[in-house]
Amino acid sequence: MSDTTPKRDYRDTVFLPKTDFPMKAGLPQKEPGILERWQSADLYQQVRKARAGREKFILHDGPPYANGDMHIGHALNHVLKDMVVRTQTLLGKDSPYVPGWDCHGLPIEWKVEEKYRKKKLNKDEVPAEEFRAECREYAQHWVDVQREQLKRLGTLADWDNPYLTMQFESEAGIVTELLKFAQSGQIYRGAKPVMWSPVEKTALAEAEVEYEDIVSTQIDVAFEIVESPIKELVGAHAVIWTTTPWTIPVNQALAYGPEVEYGLFGYRPHVQASSESDDLQQGLDAIQNLLGDLTFVAATALAESHLERVAYQLSTRQQTLGNSVRISLEPVLLRPFKGADLAGTICRHPMHHLGGFYAEPRPMLPGDFVTTDSGTGLVHMAPDHGEDDFDLCKAHGINPVFAVQGDGKYREDWLWLGGQGSVINPKFNAPDGPICTDLKEAGALLSASADYPHSYPHSWRSKAKVIFRCTPQWFVPMDKPVAPFDFEVAPLGAIGGAVALATHAGKTATLRETAMKAIAATRFVPEKGRNRISSMVEGRPDWVLSRQRAWGVPITLFVNRKTGEYLCDPQVNARIIEAVRAKGVDAWSDEAAQALLGNEYDVDDYERITDILDVWFDSGCTHAFVLESARWPDLQSPADLYLEGSDQHRGWFQSSLLESCATRGRAPYKAVLTHGFTMDAKGEKMSKSKGNTISPLDTMRDYGADIIRLWALSVDFTEDHRIGPEILKGVADQYRKLRNTFRYLLGALADYDAQAEALPVDQMPELERYMLSLLGDLDATMRKAVDDFDFNTYVRTLVDFCNEDLSAFYFDIRKDSLYCDGAGDLRRRAARTVFDTLFHALVRYAAPVLVFTSEEVWGTRFPDADSVHLLEWPEVPAASADHRRWDDLRALRERVTEAIEPFRREKTIRSGLEAEVSVPASAVPAGFTESDLAELFITGAVTRGDGDVVAVSKSGDAKCGRCWRLLPEVTEDGDLCQRCEDVVTELDASA
Structure with missing residues (x-):
């Protein structure tokens, strides 16, 4: 060949990859079109038909609240749920998914009330049906908004037929479950202290309360002892310490610890002053004015700390003393004794001079709950405002007085501070507020300072402080023995159904015992969830069912005005259920009362209960009116899985558990999976005020839904986890690597003909057999990850395989063979056979994660095929290799x-x-x-x-x-x- 002859260009002889699958994803523009195709083809129903008759796997959707846009927590939660359903479907199971919404309750009612407040109108002046209709409209608006947003995430669900707790059928189901409680004797009316929101004017469940750090006023108050078996105590003062001054006007007793060491104490003053004249005398005068010849009773271990608070109070009274005066008080033990020796001791209230309620004696009572951790070792008892207070006083015949009203103010007729409040106002409780001022004038306030930091319960809706308040409420007892039973709805003439109760012989069990047994039989992922819900159920009080609001399912009970017993008649119950099924909650009205009671009862003899149910009871019943409903015949109970955030151990997981255990004797779920909360990139809680929130709507607009999905399934969601701009960029980079893997496979398989080219495993080179062996290991890991709901491992293993085993190793090595070997070369054929196997496996593995991209990948290679989401788990050929x-x-x-x-x-x-x-x-x-x-x-x-x-x-x-x-x-x-x-x-x- 001559040196001047140009060399031939062989590029057209090289078998370069060919594909129309673009390197740039363009997800925000592409995904809506794919979503529209799914909807027009009714992909959800296609999947149902494809899996009909197969083994079922039921994930029951915990209802999100219908009152705002989807946030990142919603996005994570629904991606996880969709991942569960899709992976189970991929395994060949029939896994229908019915989404739902929680539509009743205070948050929605509060938002509707805001409209009235802005117009300076009173919602109580609006007809109840009209107000509830506005609440229903508000909830429906947000259901529709959230539904479209969740669809955009690629979640495959029965979107056209969701369940809403405000559907008439659902409300009838909730009423049915309530009447089962009533008919089996698992509901009672009683006055007990419950969490109460003075702002929202209703009782709250523990799940509706969150704890925030606050600073409160702490006070030491002296109660004069007027009678005691220990004669030296008469005339001395029992000293109590509290951080809720507003409860002193409702005090009825004092508590001591029977085994605690107490003493009668005097004090020895020490005054340090810059001069020996006026300053010193001022200090001595201050002590004399406040304490005089005071002798006091306190726990021996706490007498010194009590006097330190009193001394600090004296030393910082700037209006009396100069900065140069410092006072200390030394306790002087006059007589020691055991707490049990205080039995029979009587005190009088500091405001006894007002007469009436305050003139009554205040007994000292033994309380096992009294400790020497803080305070004085003596606790003042207000049975209206504390569980321990209520129980101890009730045991000694002391009843609540209901002095504090629903708005947090004292009753108008209350002797001390009547009509004043609100009791949660810091100014009302402050050292210069009316309570402390009056106690000081009575000579009973020994110290008061607004400097006590502690954790305090707040309503998670209004963010306002709550109080314990004794009110008549409806409860489900946790510790009442109930015999095993079954319920069923039996036909009753023209009326749709009556609640029939069949009681079977067997050992009785309390609701707490049944629930604890059910927890032991349930699988928890992660396992620590078992301990969390166990400790909550083990120590929880009776379930407070009633709420004093308007928007919710009513407690549909008639109470006999003479006996106080609620009516439990199957015929009446059947009429109530059918009325609610026909008209919803508006069916429970004064106008309908006589018709519901029927001819057998006179409406004048019965009180129609107007309280509504705790919204957690609503959602706790979803297993009954969704999983067991003919409306969704594909579902079944109990569910295979409940999946929500870890806060639901005290919320939906628990209310569902208690409801089902009370009515069915078992949990409504076989397994519970919980996820943590999403923090910002620094690990801080997200809040709009901080400006550190990440909107899933914005993220989908900028990156696409598949990026959110990949993020949600990449993090260790069982713990609190993070998201932020840099984290999302990293996820997008991870996505690009996965996309490029598929692009390379598509290009390499552009003209692949399996019938002509495919080679059996035993005819392949060792490298191909090794790659198939690695694929087999991957397959086993992915299956186990699905079984364990370990999606972090699922995604990480898939990404690592694509990056490390394929892109950086196998693809790199086999480029030469793919590009340059002859079309019929056995090595090239073997490689393309493995590429085809990899493609079919990887696109299926990726489908539950990258729902849009996998559809694009599948459609690029097989444009006339059905959706990738109808496929089942891949069959990976067996191959062995010396790893x-x-x-x-x-x-x-x-x-x-x-x-x-x-x-x-x-x-x-x-x-x-x-x-x-x-x-x-x-x-x-x-x-x-x-x-x-x-x-x-x-x-x-x-x-x-x-x-x-x-x-x-x-x-x-x-x-x-x-x-x-x-x-x-x-x-x-x-x-x-x-x-x-x-x-x-x-x-x-x-x-």
Whole structure:
């Protein structure tokens, strides 16, 4: 060949990948179109038909609240739920998913009330039905908004037929469950202290309360002892300490610890002053004015700290003393005694001079709950405002007085501070507020300072402080023995159904015992969830069912005005249920009362209860009116899984558990999965005021839904986890690597004909058998991750396989064969067979995660095929390989790559194909030839050396003009190696 003859360009003879699948995703623009195709094709129902008759897996959707846009917590929660449903469907199971919404309750009512407040109108002046209609309209608006937002996430669900707690059928179901409680005697009316929101004017459940750090006023108050078996105590003062001054006007007793060591104390003053005259005298006068000849009773271990508070109070009274005066008080023990010796001791209230309620004696009572952790070792008792107070006083015949009204003010007729409040106002409780001022004038306030930091309950809706307030409420007892029973709805003439109760012989059990047994039988992911809900159920008080609001399911009970017993008549219950099914909650009205009671009862003899149910009871009944409903025949009970945030151990998980245990004797779920909360990138709680929120709507607009999904399934969601702009960029980069893996496979398989090309495993080269073995390991890991709901491992394993085993290893090695071997070459055929196997496996593994991208990938290769989401788990061919041997080989490959890198940086060698490498013979696993090593390391040549070092030199061989390999057989740059010569000859002949 003449030197002047130009070399042939062989690019058109190389089998380069070909695909229309773009490298740039464009998800925000592309995903809505895919979503529209799914909706028009009714993909959800296609999946139902495809899985009909298969083993079921039921994830029951915990209802989000219908009162705002989807936030990042919603997004995470629903991606996880969708992942569960899709992976179970992928495994071949029938896993229908019915979404739902919680539509009753205070948050919605509060928002509707805001409209009235802005217009300076009183919602109580609006007809109840009209107000409830506004609440219903408000909830429906947000259901519709959230539904579209959740659809946009790619969640596959029965969106056209969701359940809403405000659907008439649902409300009838809730009433049915309530009447089961009533009929089995698992509901009672009683006056007990409950969490009460003076702002919202209603009782709250523990699940509706959150704890915030506040600073309160702490006071020491002296109660004069007027009678005692210990004669020396008469005339002394029992001292109590409290951080709720507003409860002193409702005090009725004092409590002591029977085993606590107490003492009668005097005090010894110490005054430090800058001068011996006026300053010193001022200090002494202050002590005399406040304490005089005071002797007091306190726990021995706390007398000193009590006097420190009193001394601090004296030392900081700037209006009396100068800054130079410092007072300390030393306790002087006059007589020690045990708490039990205080039995029979009587005190009088500091405001006894007002007469009436305050003139009554205040007994000292034994309380096992009294400790010496803080205070004085004596606790003042207000049975209206504390569980321990209520129980102790009730045991001694002392009843609540209901002095504090629903708005937090004292009753108008209350002797002290009547009509004043609100009691949660810090100014009302302050050292200069009316309570402390009056106690000071009565000579009973020994110390008062607004400096006590502690945790305090707040309503999670209004964010206002709550109080314990004794009011008549409806309760479910946790510790009342109930015999095992079954309920059913039996036909009753023209009326739709009556609640029938069948009681079976058997050992009785309390609701607490049944619930604890059900918890033990339930699977928890993570396992620590079991301990969390167990401790809550084990120690929880009776369930407060009633709320004093308007928007909710009513407590549909009639109470006999003479006996106080609620009516439990199956015929009446049946009429109530059917009325609610026909008209919703508006069916429970004064106008309908007589018709509901029927001819057997006179409406004048019965009180119609107007309280509504705790909204947690509503959602706790969803297993009954959704999973057991003919409206959703694909569902079944109990559910295989409940999945919500970890806060639901005290919310939906618990209310569902208690409701089901009370009516069915078992949990409504077989397993419970909980996730943590989403924090910002710094690990701080998100809040609008901080400006650190991440909107899933904005993220979908900027990145696409698949990026949110990949993020949600990549984090360890069982713990609190993070999101932020940089984190999302990292997730987007991870997504690009996965996308490029699919792009490469699509390009490599552009004209693949399985019937003509596919090779059986036993005819494949060892590298292909090794890759199929790795795929088998991947498959096992992915299956286990699905079984464990370990989606972090699922995604991480998939990404690592694509990046490390495919892109950085297998694809890199087999590029040469794919591009340059002949079309019928066995090595190339084997590689493409494995590529096809990888494609079918990976697109299925990715489908539950990247729901839009996997559909795009599948449709690119098979444009006329059904959706990728109708496919089932891949069948991976069995292949074996010596993984340890290959691990050693890959480790040596890494050493070779690292040894070549400095030559690349210096541009001495532009490609590994230009390198001749000597590797330690001892590091080469058995069975690999030098030719194999050169192929696997993608180098020009490999030799074995005696040392331990990888040596690199530049090859002196000429480069093939087609495959670019430097080989001894190539005589001149641009000429062809023998392989390429044969391929080109074949291609030219067929042209």
